[in-house]
Amino acid sequence: MSEAWPLYRVMGPESNHADRVEPETARNIYKDMVLLRTFDEKTINLQRQGRVGTFPPSLGQEAAEIGSAWALCPEDWMAPSYRDHGAIYVHGVPFQHVVLFAMGKGSSIDGKARVLPTSIPISSHLPHAVGLAMAAKTLNQERVAIAYFGDGGTSEGDFHEALNFAGVFRAPVIFFCQNNGWAISVPVSRQTATPTLVQKAAAYGIEGVRVDGNDALACYQVVQEARERALSNQGPSLIEALTYRIGPHTTADDPTRYRPAQELERWRGEMDPISRLREHLKARGGLSDQEALTIAEDAKALVNAAVEEALNAPAVAVETMFEHVYQVLPDFLIRQRQELQEVLAAFDKEGGQRG
Amino acid sequence: MAEINAVTAINQALLEMMQVDPRVVLLGEDVGPNGGVFRVSEGLWQQFGDQRVMDTPLAESGIVGSAIGMAIGGLRPIAEIQFMGFLYPALNQIFSHLGRVGQRSAGKFRVPLVVRIPYGGGIRAPEQHADSAEAMLVHTPGLKVVVPSTPYDAKGLLYAAVEDPDPVIFLEPIKLYRLGRMEVPSGRVSVPIGPARVARGGRDVTVVTWGAMNHLAMEAANELAQSSISVEIIDLRTLKPMDTKTIAESVQKTGRAVVLHEAPRTAGLGGEVVASIQDEAFWWLKTPVRRVTAYDVPYPPFAWEDWYMPTKERLVRAIQQALAD
Ligand SMILES: Cc1ncc(C[n+]2csc(CCOP(=O)(O)OP(=O)(O)O)c2C)c(N)n1
Ligand SMILES: [Mg+2]
Numbered sequence: 290m291s292e293a294w295p296l297y298r299v300m301g302p303e304s305n306h307a308d309r310v311e312p313e314t315a316r317n318i319y320k321d322m323v324l325l326r327t328f329d330e331k332t333i334n335l336q337r338q339g340r341v342g343t344f345p346p347s348l349g350q351e352a353a354e355i356g357s358a359w360a361l362c363p364e365d366w367m368a369p370s371y372r373d374h375g376a377i378y379v380h381g382v383p384f385q386h387v388v389l390f391a392m393g394k395g396s397s398i399d400g401k402a403r404v405l406p407t408s409i410p411i412s413s414h415l416p417h418a419v420g421l422a423m424a425a426k427t428l429n430q431e432r433v434a435i436a437y438f439g440d441g442g443t444s445e446g447d448f449h450e451a452l453n454f455a456g457v458f459r460a461p462v463i464f465f466c467q468n469n470g471w472a473i474s475v476p477v478s479r480q481t482a483t484p485t486l487v488q489k490a491a492a493y494g495i496e497g498v499r500v501d502g503n504d505a506l507a508c509y510q511v512v513q514e515a516r517e518r519a520l521s522n523q524g525p526s527l528i529e530a531l532t533y534r535i536g537p538h539t540t541a542d543d544p545t546r547y548r549p550a551q552e553l554e555r556w557r558g559e560m561d562p563i564s565r566l567r568e569h570l571k572a573r574g575g576l577s578d579q580e581a582l583t584i585a586e587d588a589k590a591l592v593n594a595a596v597e598e599a600l601n602a603p604a605v606a607v608e609t610m611f612e613h614v615y616q617v618l619p620d621f622l623i624r625q626r627q628e629l630q631e632v633l634a635a636f637d638k639e640g641g642q643r644g
Numbered sequence: 645m646a647e648i649n650a651v652t653a654i655n656q657a658l659l660e661m662m663q664v665d666p667r668v669v670l671l672g673e674d675v676g677p678n679g680g681v682f683r684v685s686e687g688l689w690q691q692f693g694d695q696r697v698m699d700t701p702l703a704e705s706g707i708v709g710s711a712i713g714m715a716i717g718g719l720r721p722i723a724e725i726q727f728m729g730f731l732y733p734a735l736n737q738i739f740s741h742l743g744r745v746g747q748r749s750a751g752k753f754r755v756p757l758v759v760r761i762p763y764g765g766g767i768r769a770p771e772q773h774a775d776s777a778e779a780m781l782v783h784t785p786g787l788k789v790v791v792p793s794t795p796y797d798a799k800g801l802l803y804a805a806v807e808d809p810d811p812v813i814f815l816e817p818i819k820l821y822r823l824g825r826m827e828v829p830s831g832r833v834s835v836p837i838g839p840a841r842v843a844r845g846g847r848d849v850t851v852v853t854w855g856a857m858n859h860l861a862m863e864a865a866n867e868l869a870q871s872s873i874s875v876e877i878i879d880l881r882t883l884k885p886m887d888t889k890t891i892a893e894s895v896q897k898t899g900r901a902v903v904l905h906e907a908p909r910t911a912g913l914g915g916e917v918v919a920s921i922q923d924e925a926f927w928w929l930k931t932p933v934r935r936v937t938a939y940d941v942p943y944p945p946f947a948w949e950d951w952y953m954p955t956k957e958r959l960v961r962a963i964q965q966a967l968a969d
Contacts, residue, residue, distance in 0.1 A: 342946055343770050371770070393947035409772040410730055411702055444701035446733060472702050474678030480701045539770075547677045607951045610944040621910075625939045629951060632958055643951075 294487045294499040296531065299506040300569040310506045312575045318359050318505050319566050319576065320584050322351035324384075325375040326563060327588040329536070331596060332391055336540040340600065341392045345372045349503075349535030352562035353467045355379055356508030357435075357530070360516060366421040366434035367404045368414040372467075373437045377404045384591065388599040395605060403432075412442040415451035415464065422455070422462035422525070433519045435463040435512070441472025443489065444480045452527060456493040461519035463512060464527045467502060469534035474547035487529035495525045502530030503562040506569070533560070607633060607643070647825040653795035654684050654760075654816065657802040658722065660831065662692055665720060668806060671698040671707055672724030672760075681726055682762055682821055708734035708759060712741055715757040720806055728763035728815075729772040735780070742811045743786020757812075758805045764817045764856050764906060765938075765953055768946045774818075775943055776855075776907035781813045782884045782916070788837055789883040791815040793858040796828050797881055800835025808837060815883075819856040840887035842894070846876035849963050850894040852917050853904040854880040857954065861904055864959040875963065883913060891917065892924035899930035900966040906953050909937040931969040934962045 298304050310318075329346035336344045347354050354375035361367065367380045374387045381402030389395035398406050408414035418436035425432045442448055443466060455462050468486055470477055483489070490497030496518060500511045508530055515526035533556035537544050570576035611618060611626045618626070636643070648656070662668045670685055676699035679686035689697035700707050704725055711723040725731045731738075738759075745755045765774035782789050788810060792798035798816070805812035843858055844865055851861045858879050865875035876894050880886065895901045901921055903914040914935040921933050936954045944952050 342768060393945050409770065410732065413733075441702035444703040444706070446703065446705055472673070473681065474674045474676070475699050475702070479699055541681075546679070604947060607948050610939070610941050610948050610952060614941050622940060625909075625941075628958075629939065632955060633951070635957065 294485055294497055294529075297498060297500040297507050297511050298504050299510060300504045300565055306507065306510060308506055308573070310509055312573075314359060314509070315506060315566075315570060315575055318355050318509060319563075319570060320588070321355045321359070321375070321379055322505060322563050322566065323584050324588040324591065325351050325355060325378070327585075327592045328374075328387070331592050333536070333540060335596065343539050343541045344391055345539045346536045347372055347375050349556055349562070350467055350469055350532045351375065352505035352566065353465075353502040353508050353530040353532050356505035357465050357512045357528075360509045360512035361435060362432070363403070364430070364432045365403060365516070366418065366425070366432065367402075368418040368421070368434065368436040369404060369407050370411075370414070370438050370442070371407050371409055372439070373407060376437055377402070377407070380404055385595055385598065388595045389602060392599050394599060394602050412438050412445035412447040412451070414438075415442075415447050416454065418462050418464070419451050419454045419458070419460050422460035422519070423458055426461055431520060433461045433463060433516050435465055437465050437467070439472060440466065440468040440470070440477045440480055440486060441475065442466065443486050452489065452493040452495060452525075455525035456495045459522065459524045462525045463515045463519065464525065465512065466527065466529050467532055468529050469502075469532050471534055471538070471548065473538045473542060474544075476548075485529060487527060490527035495527060496523070497527045497529070499529045499531065502532030503556075503560050503565060505562060505566045532562075604643070645827040645829055648795055648828050649822045649825050650792070650795045650798045650816070651682060651684055651821045653799040653828050654802055655686055655688075656828070656830065657799045657833075658685060658688060659691070661803065661806055662688065662696060667718065667720040668722065669696045669698065669714065669719050670722050670724065671700050671711060673700060673702055673707075673726050675699060675724050680724065682818070684760075684816075685724070704730055704732075704734035705737055708737040708742070711757050711759070712737060712745070712755055715755045715811075716745065716753045720756055722758045722760060722806065725759060725761045727769075727773045727775075728761050728777055729775040731761055731777070738781070738787070739784055743784050746786060746810065754809050755811045756806075756809050758802070758814050759811070760814045760816060762816045762818045762821075764819055765943060765949050766819045766856060766906075768949075769818075771945060772943070774946075774949065776905070776938075778815060778883055779907060779911060779913045782913055787811050787813055787884065789813045789815065790837055790881060791817065791855045791883060792835075792881060793817060793820060793843075793855055793879050795824070795826050796833065797835050797841070799828050800833040801837065801881065803832055804835060804837045812837065815855065817855040820859070823859070835881070837882050838885055838887060839882070840890040841879045841881050842890070843877040843879040844875065846874040846898070848874045848898055849900040849902065849966055850876045850878060850891070850898045851902050851904055851959070851963070852878045852880065852891055854883060855906070857904045857906055860954060860956055860959060864956050864963065867956070867960060868963060873963070873967065886916070886920065888920040888924055891920060895921050895925040896928040899928050901929075901933045902936060902959065902962045902966055903933065904936045904954055904959055906938055908940045909935060910940050912937055931966050934966055936962045
């Protein structure tokens with residue numbers, strides 16, 4: 290069955306598609322992948338020191354995250370999951386927002402980027418992406434919607450309902466599934482009895498593409514092609530990006546409890562998405578050793594500065610929890626906010642430290 | 645006798661029941677080799693294997709729906725929902741079927757299913773991992789809903805839930821999982837579904853609560869004891885069927901009551917408790933019954949959760965108002 294969906298590859302000896310990525314774009318993708326890894330490693334450390342909350346790193350998935358998002362245009366809609374801080378950054382959420390959000394000091398979104406708040410309940414945002422795409426089509430807007438989710442996400446009813454709607458309405462939507470092998474401790478073999486995830490596209494009458502998720506340029510190209518299909522009324526696509534979560538599910542997770550260490554070695558080594566892209570770009574003449582070094586140093590400096598700034602940023606006022614719940618705050622909530630303000634005032638008067 | 649926490653108490657109950665009754669099976673996300681994200685099913689997959697401890701695909705409607713089928717088909721399934729915030733895909737199964745099968749089949753079928761749900765806040769969890777949606781479940785006809793707040797009650801109520809012929813929602817306050825140990829005997833522990841527990845005796849005012857809020861109530865009561873205010877705390881333990889008799893008896897004695905819960909206020913279970921007090925103890929009331937609850941806003945990011953949830957200060961203030969009026 291998987292022969293029907295061969296792995297789309299651009300880089301390496303098993304390449305089956307030409308490299309069509311502009312040199313500058315390729316270099317930007319590399320830069321953002323390095324930035325994402327630097328940020329993840331830093332944030333994991335901060336979490337261990339108790340300075341940020343539970344954090345889901347994208348370690349190992351940088352190509353899928355970054356390559357895919359670079360293929361979008363700013364006017365496209367993005368419906369991300371909790372693990373997609375890399376993609377939302379590429380799509381226009383300022384890096385500082387991403388850092389502040391990880392520290393519990395702000396929202397994951399920014400008014401200017403067309404990005405929905407990161408979705409926590411698995412696959413619940415997929416129907417939203419379909420609706421966004423349907424709206425764009427109805428309003429004659431030249432834009433697509435993309436939803437990000439994982440292998441586990443293909444088991445939820447919402448996944449199937451979203452694909453079915455997308456097929457029926459020929460919505461210009463892209464379902465970008467990062468098959469990283471695991472849903473916390475559950476292997477993908479427990480999510481489905483089919484040999485691939487991509488073949489589910491066939492059941493809904495939509496296009497399916499299986500891509501090497503650790504090949505950043507391939508991820509870029511398949512999204513670009515899916516986007517073109519969507520905009521020329523050829524309907525939605527399901528993309529399965531084969532990758533691997535080399536880190537824990539979140540900082541609260543201990544993968545040694547459930548998965549073999551051997552599996553990890555390959556993904557950390559020869560399959561590592563960042564070194565693969567680096568070698569490819571070097572061979573293509575698009576990146577020198579010195580440039581790679583500078584990119585790494587710049588990433589460190591950017592992350593350190595952003596983290597420093599976020600650590601020093603004032604806590605957001607507690608009363609903010611009442612803001613924007615409704616466009617106009619109803620009276621009963623005005624009274625509840627008043628109660629909170631009284632509680633806070635009494636607390637401050639007694640010299641309490643707000644936690 | 646060993647002192648154990650709630651996680652160990654629930655784990656023990658699961659282990660013992662599975663050893664005795666081959667019909668008892670466990671299903672959910674990450675309950676197998678990983679032992680559950682809170683380690684509640686630690687070691688069970690290793691002992692009982694894949695057929696009795698099932699890691700399912702990531703689909704809550706599938707988990708509860710198939711567990712309903714298993715229960716009708718002769719098993720005694722215990723389904724785990726990873727966090728209450730992820731129960732919602734299964735609400736169709738719960739609202740549309742779980743509590744209705746008995747009546748709709750004229751008693752031909754029963755659904756002896758236990759749905760275990762870690763719930764509640766105050767644990768610095770990521771967004772949407774700290775909901776308290778017990779009122780929706782209590783509102784659903786045909787269900788029983790329990791929420792232990794001690795390791796002993798956790799073990800005893802889990803035995804009672806699995807032995808019960810009808811569906812039982814078993815809520816596990818995440819905050820209490822590892823907070824406090826107590827002696828819990830090995831083997832069957834008996835805590836029937838229904839009766840509330842007087843967690844602390846007192847004269848002046850009754851606080852009705854459940855789950856992790858018991859600890860807040862206890863802190864407030866300790867503080868108020870220093871100014872010679874004597875607080876009685878009722879830990880409901882079973883939310884449905886609710887032990888309104890114990891509540892009424894307490895309020896008839898104290899004449900004042902405060903209901904405390906960590907769920908939002910509007911249409912929260914507090915309203916139901918207040919209604920039961922006015923039904924059964926109205927003529928004994930000296931002052932209006934007050935509610936201390938979370939605010940009616942979506943559960944905020946964890947940086948604000950201490951202020952979103954009831955604080956000791958708010959509870960103390962409500963109790964003082966109840967006494968002053
Ligand atoms: C509806 C729902 N159920 C359960 C969870 C708890 N949970 C969070 S992440 C996760 C695994 C997700 O795996 P996958 O979809 O493969 O994405 P990945 O985390 O690997 O990126 C689970 C079970 C959730 N967030 N939402
Ligand atoms: Mg996964």
